[in-house]
Amino acid sequence: MQIHQHAQPLREQVAEWKAQGDCIAFVPTMGNLHDGHLSLVEAARREQTDSNVRTIVSIFVNPMQFGENEDFDTYPRTLEDDTRKLQQLGVDMLYIPNIGDIYPDGVDAATRVVPPAALGDILEGESRPGFFTGVATVVNKLFNIVRPDIACFGEKDFQQLLVIRRMVADLAMPVAIISAPIAREADGLAMSSRNRYLSDAERADAGKFNLCLQHLVSEVQQGADSQYAVMHASQELENHGFVVDYVVIRRQQDLAVPEPGDTKLVALAAVWLGKTRLIDNMCFEINK
Numbered sequence: 120m121q122i123h124q125h126a127q128p129l130r131e132q133v134a135e136w137k138a139q140g141d142c143i144a145f146v147p148t149m150g151n152l153h154d155g156h157l158s159l160v161e162a163a164r165r166e167q168t169d170s171n172v173r174t175i176v177s178i179f180v181n182p183m184q185f186g187e188n189e190d191f192d193t194y195p196r197t198l199e200d201d202t203r204k205l206q207q208l209g210v211d212m213l214y215i216p217n218i219g220d221i222y223p224d225g226v227d228a229a230t231r232v233v234p235p236a237a238l239g240d241i242l243e244g245e246s247r248p249g250f251f252t253g254v255a256t257v258v259n260k261l262f263n264i265v266r267p268d269i270a271c272f273g274e275k276d277f278q279q280l281l282v283i284r285r286m287v288a289d290l291a292m293p294v295a296i297i298s299a300p301i302a303r304e305a306d307g308l309a310m311s312s313r314n315r316y317l318s319d320a321e322r323a324d325a326g327k328f329n330l331c332l333q334h335l336v337s338e339v340q341q342g343a344d345s346q347y348a349v350m351h352a353s354q355e356l357e358n359h360g361f362v363v364d365y366v367v368i369r370r371q372q373d374l375a376v377p378e379p380g381d382t383k384l385v386a387l388a389a390v391w392l393g394k395t396r397l398i399d400n401m402c403f404e405i406n407k
């Protein structure tokens with residue numbers, strides 16, 4: 120596995136691979152890799168069968184997407200372990216950009232990509248102002264450096280996936296975005312690098328988060344009024360010791376409030392368990 124910290128040698132290698140007709144599949148991450156990340160690499164590989172796929176993973180803890188009181192400094196950095204996992208998986212290249220590659224004049228001076236407010240300023244964007252501008256800016260920059268044919272993102276960050284799809288469509292970026300299903304622990308907890316912040320006692324309870332979402336989805340599918348079902352789910356979460364940031368039912372395609380007749384929906388939630396913020400979502404359909 121090649122490891123690069125600078126854009127130029129990476130670009131030269133990618134140009135060589137492209138010249139020989141290889142497909143470049145890219146998985147951007149912030150490291151601390153778990154099975155969810157590794158499944159993204161596998162999904163990217165599966166996508167393209169008619170040409171040789173070259174997989175590139177980046178690890179960059181992006182300062183622009185962290186708020187002032189968030190965990191940028193303490194975000195888990197496990198580069199040695201991550202490198203070993205990617206090597207075992209047969210990834211072709213690991214890109215660990217130096218900060219100057221991404222923000223040559225510093226984060227504050229950087230040109231930004233601002234997603235439309237209707238998508239970027241709600242839910243996660245409301246709780247974490249500027250988050251999706253940070254995500255869109257860094258993903259745009261990484262795409263410009265790597266120039267992938269396909270890029271893969273996890274469905275756990277459902278709103279992020281929509282923001283990136285929207286950016287790619289609006290800015291006519293020549294990259295196909297594919298997604299991979301949420302990887303879960305045995306008790307249903309969505310895998311996340313932040314799960315390691317949970318104490319043992321919190322971890323034992325954390326699986327109930329997904330259980331409450333499952334109850335919410337099945338209530339709505341059985342015809343319960345969405346507003347009532349959401350209130351019920353919030354109550355159930357609070358009873359299990361979670362502090363609810365939001366629980367909502369939205370349209371899958373754009374996260375707008377569902378209109379009568381919308382059938383493809385998603386339940387999204389963010390909660391605090393002690394000092395750890397967890398997010399999860401479940402896509403589902405209802406009959407007209």
Ligand code: PAF
Binds near residue numbers: 148179184258276
């Ligand atoms: O999902 C993540 O890990 C990050 O938001 C991403 C897409 C790598 C951008 O920093």
